[in-house]
Amino acid sequence: MKKIIGESEPIVQLKDSIERYAKSDVNILVSGPSGTGKELVAWNIHLKSKRKYENFVPINCGSIPAELIESELFGYEKGSFTGANNSKQGLFEIAHNGTIFLDEVAELPLPAQVKLLRVIQEGEIEKIGRRQKLSVNVRIIAGTNKNLTNEVNNGRSREDLYYRLNVVPLDIVPLRQRGDDIILLFDYFIQYFSQDLDIEIPKVEDKAKEILLNYKWPGNVRELRNVVQRLILNCHGTINVKDISNPMILRDHGIVKEETNFNDLYQGQVLQLKEMEKIFRKKYFQYVRSISSSDSSAAEKLGLAPSNYYRMCKELGIK
Ligand SMILES: Nc1ncnc2c1ncn2[C@@H]1O[C@H](COP(=O)(O)OP(=O)(O)O)[C@@H](O)[C@H]1O
Ligand SMILES: [Mg+2]
Structure with a gap:
């Protein structure tokens, strides 16, 4: 399911921009509310570009705990810290010659933003525990459901990074x-x-x-x-x-309907409480996530630690 469906004016224009920008190698910033198709747009750009036979690596910056972001993006060498029993390829290495999609890029912590800026400027990554830098050739498409200009003004995002990512802006309407x-x-x-x-x-x-x-x-x-x-x-x-x-x-x-008439809803069918709870939890998790800018903010709303939130999502089959 990689096709962008839609014939409305904004979508026709979006498809047209995708055709034009895919041919070049510029970095693109895709903005739009959650669920509007940012990742799908990034996929389409990749598939229409000369990088189409290489990897497309999507990553949600909001769903990785801050302390793991750098090792996820840039990888590490064996023995570089306690517990690093093997070396790990970072996502930038995996995306070499292809495209990386950094969704919810505003959620990147500032130190990771600095490193990302360096990758863009120098085309090299600093792998944890490695002396020499590693050259990579990756096209970066970033996604955001926030207004990045505000994030820059509030000091949560770096202006220099913003300009590097936002060479071409693509906005997706609700x-x-x-x-x-x-x-x-x-x-x-x-x-x-x-x-x-x-x-x-x-x-x-x-x-x-x-x-x-x-x-x-x-x-x-x-x-x-x-x-x-x-x-x-x-x-x-x-x-x-x-x-x-x-x-x-x-x-x-409303949030909870007191007067829910179960008989109308379920017409006499009864599920075991555990099954019903699972259905409810899944829907509720998906709902809270859809109105949150990131996994961490959804976890916070639910009163859960991010790691618990992540584990529960996995158990419910959401991740
Ligand atoms: N125009 C579209 N045509 C077909 N499917 C779409 C379209 N826009 C979004 N989708 C589908 O909706 C879901 C959410 O899209 P996604 O790209 O993950 O949104 P976002 O990254 O903006 O949250 C995906 O399953 C995607 O394939
Ligand atoms: Mg997304």
């Missing part, structure tokens, strides 16, 4: 500003997931489409994709207004 693309994407995911499950493609009532068009889509395309997955598992041949208004589908309902 899904609610893309008009009928909502329906195109909806139909696309319906088809994809029906084929995946080997079921007949359900019909969608016009009234149901209207609700989808009017919904605000705070989680953007990622949310729409999840909604379709849930709908397909729960519908019977057609998707109607009732399916879509189910409070488990769209999330413009």
